[in-house]
Amino acid sequence: VALGPAPAEPPLAAAVAGSTAPPPPPISAQPGAGIDVVAIAADAKHLQSLKAVNMMAESDGEDPHRTVARRLLRRLLSRLRSCLHPWRDSERIWLLRMREELCDSDSGWITQFAMQTRWTSIDAIGEVNSVAMLVERAISAARLPAQLSARDAVHILCILGRNAEAAEGILRERLLVLVASKLARTLAMLPEKEVACILELLLDAAHSFGREVARSIVRILIEMATSDGPGSLALRGELFWALEARAKALAPTRAAAASAAIALAAPSCGGDGGSVCTAAA
Numbered sequence: 001v002a003l004g005p006a007p008a009e010p011p012l013a014a015a016v017a018g019s020t021a022p023p024p025p026p027i028s029a030q031p032g033a034g035i036d037v038v039a040i041a042a043d044a045k046h047l048q049s050l051k052a053v054n055m056m057a058e059s060d061g062e063d064p065h066r067t068v069a070r071r072l073l074r075r076l077l078s079r080l081r082s083c084l085h086p087w088r089d090s091e092r093i094w095l096l097r098m099r100e101e102l103c104d105s106d107s108g109w110i111t112q113f114a115m116q117t118r119w120t121s122i123d124a125i126g127e128v129n130s131v132a133m134l135v136e137r138a139i140s141a142a143r144l145p146a147q148l149s150a151r152d153a154v155h156i157l158c159i160l161g162r163n164a165e166a167a168e169g170i171l172r173e174r175l176l177v178l179v180a181s182k183l184a185r186t187l188a189m190l191p192e193k194e195v196a197c198i199l200e201l202l203l204d205a206a207h208s209f210g211r212e213v214a215r216s217i218v219r220i221l222i223e224m225a226t227s228d229g230p231g232s233l234a235l236r237g238e239l240f241w242a243l244e245a246r247a248k249a250l251a252p253t254r255a256a257a258a259s260a261a262i263a264l265a266a267p268s269c270g271g272d273g274g275s276v277c278t279a280a281a
Helices: 011-016 037-048 052-056 064-082 089-097 099-105 108-116 124-139 150-162 164-170 173-189 192-197 199-209 211-225 232-249 251-268 274-280
Strands: none
Touching: 037 064, 052 064, 052 099, 064 089, 064 108, 089 099, 099 108, 099 124, 108 124, 108 150, 124 150, 124 164, 124 173, 150 164, 150 173, 150 199, 164 173, 164 199, 173 199, 173 211, 192 199, 192 211, 192 232, 199 211, 199 232, 211 232
């Protein structure tokens, strides 16, 4: 078995990589040593029972089998961090046990935990409450690695929007609205052109959460569309026609959407945006 170069250090490993000791020699380079797959598997199982920091940190004079097990677990973590398929039960148990450590090291893990949440399973209560707790911690975090990026926040907002009915049955309605509102505030940190590309997803999420969150999201979108940003004009046009289409499709909310569309088009009146005002009227 040829051992390739070590994979790139994940954020958690980089945080604990303070040792200056040279890497241990490959197992095949040690006199009389062979590759003991059973020993590597036993070391990997032992390492999985440790805290994430201890699992990642290599020590001087460490047995090469354990070093190989650490590197294999790092690769597994990197794959589980970005995979699209559901985690296996053994992987889920392992990751949930150290979810706070992982999310404190890299807030992008929160998005993965939200995406992997089984909203209708018997374990949904614990998993949904865990995601809500992780989101609140990340939003109020002072350290950069643990802070939730705007893109991750929007992703989580859309995930919660798609599962709003199940989430509301587990979380208190007020807590769900609070979490969604906090996530929505990060929209202003994204470029206007990027928001225009995910506009329909955001409006779908707003509709799923109810009136309070919908007003918050639409208000932020209107502020961005009427700002002096480089992509505000593109967002303004996309938002106007998206609201117009929804007003026609949802008759009960036509008046509210039309009012928002008129308010959106108002800054363009009197200039070259007369056609927009005519369409809004």
